[in-house]
Amino acid sequence: MSDTDTQDLAGRIDALGQAMLRLCAGLEMKGVIDGPRMCAAWRARRVPAGTDPALEEACLRTLGQMADELDAAREVRRSRARP
Structure with missing residues (x-):
C-alpha cells in the first residue's frame, strides 16, 4: 500500500x-x-478470540478514544448549559 493509499484510508476512517x-x-x-x-x-x-494483536490494540484504543471524545463533548455541553 502506497503512502497516498494509506493517507486516503486514514482520512476515510477518521x-x-x-x-x-x-x-x-x-x-x-x-x-x-x-x-x-x-x-x-x-x-x-x-474483540473475538484469535484476533491479531495489532488489530485488537488498534480497535480497543480507537473505541476508547471515541468514548473519551463523546464524554468530553458531553462535558462541554454541560458547561455551556450552566448559568
Missing part, C-alpha cells in the same frame, strides 16, 4: 469516526441513546 461521534452526540442530546452507558460499553468491548 471521517467515519467523526460522523459516528456527531450522530451519537445528536442522539444523546435528543434522549434517544444513553451516552455514558454507550461509552462504558465501548470501553468494555473485547
